[in-house]
Amino acid sequence: ILNVEQSPQSLHVQEGDSTNFTCSFPSSNFYALHWYRWETAKSPEALFVMTLNGDEKKKGRISATLNTKEGYSYLYIKGSQPEDSATYLCAFKRLYFGNEKLTFGTGTRLTIIP
Amino acid sequence: GAVVSQHPSRVICKSGTSVKIECRSLDFQATTMFWYRQFPKQSLMLMATSNEGSKATYEQGVEKDKFLINHASLTLSTLTVTSAHPEDSSFYICSATAWDTQYFGPGTRLTVL
Numbered sequence: 001i002l003n004v005e006q007s008p009q010s011l012h013v014q015e016g017d018s019t020n021f022t023c024s025f026p027s028s029n030f031y032a033l034h035w036y037r038w039e040t041a042k043s044p045e046a047l048f049v050m051t052l053n054g055d056e057k058k059k060g061r062i063s064a065t066l067n068t069k070e071g072y073s074y075l076y077i078k079g080s081q082p083e084d085s086a087t088y089l090c091a092f093k094r095l096y097f098g099n100e101k102l103t104f105g106t107g108t109r110l111t112i113i114p
Numbered sequence: 115g116a117v118v119s120q121h122p123s124r125v126i127c128k129s130g131t132s133v134k135i136e137c138r139s140l141d142f143q144a145t146t147m148f149w150y151r152q153f154p155k156q157s158l159m160l161m162a163t164s165n166e167g168s169k170a171t172y173e174q175g176v177e178k179d180k181f182l183i184n185h186a187s188l189t190l191s192t193l194t195v196t197s198a199h200p201e202d203s204s205f206y207i208c209s210a211t212a213w214d215t216q217y218f219g220p221g222t223r224l225t226v227l
Contacts, residue, residue: 004157034215043118044207044218089158100146100211104157
């Protein structure tokens with residue numbers, strides 16, 4: 001059983017503040033780490049696919065880092081806005097021939113307080 | 115990005131009936147689609163991998179006779195929950211792979227009375 005843990009489970013952040021949360025995953029047989037943003041009643045939106053140790057990716061005010069040796073990834077949001085309110089999911093893909101399966105964490109539910 | 119639709123978004127049915135959920139890739143072809151289920155406060159759990167033109171691959175503990183999957187074309191996979199019971203009430207969501215990323219539909223909330 002693959003364990004993908006996300007913390008915190010939920011988070012309230014004042015508009016304009018920056019925040020970050022964590023995804024931890026198995027450090028062995030790593031292939032990729034995916035981040036998604038999931039707003040209520042919508043489809044999960046793919047944010048990043050991270051594959052290389054030390055990788056840092058950025059999309060607007062959101063960025064993510066990856067440490068495959070210790071098995072964690074951070075997602076950062078700079079200058080939070082109300083539209084950032086969503087559940088942020090990470091998903092781990094294991095190195096395995098022909099494998100496309102993703103194992104998800106339970107998510108971090110972010111609420112931005114205006 | 116790629117768009118995946120799912121229908122219906124919500125369904126309520128009586129115990130013992132069967133329910134069909136459709137998953138479509140709208141602007142790309144998908145030889146592989148995935149079906150997940152999510153119970154309250156839990157993560158998305160993969161149920162099965164749907165392969166176009168061949169049998170689906172089910173995860174351990176998922177009954178293939180209960181959750182019938184058909185992937186008859188490169189843009190459509192269906193999940194049929196047969197003889198649904200209250201314990202099948204859950205959120206079901208599909209995804210399809212394009213350019214090394216899985217794109218998700220908006221999900222289906224199934225309530226079995």
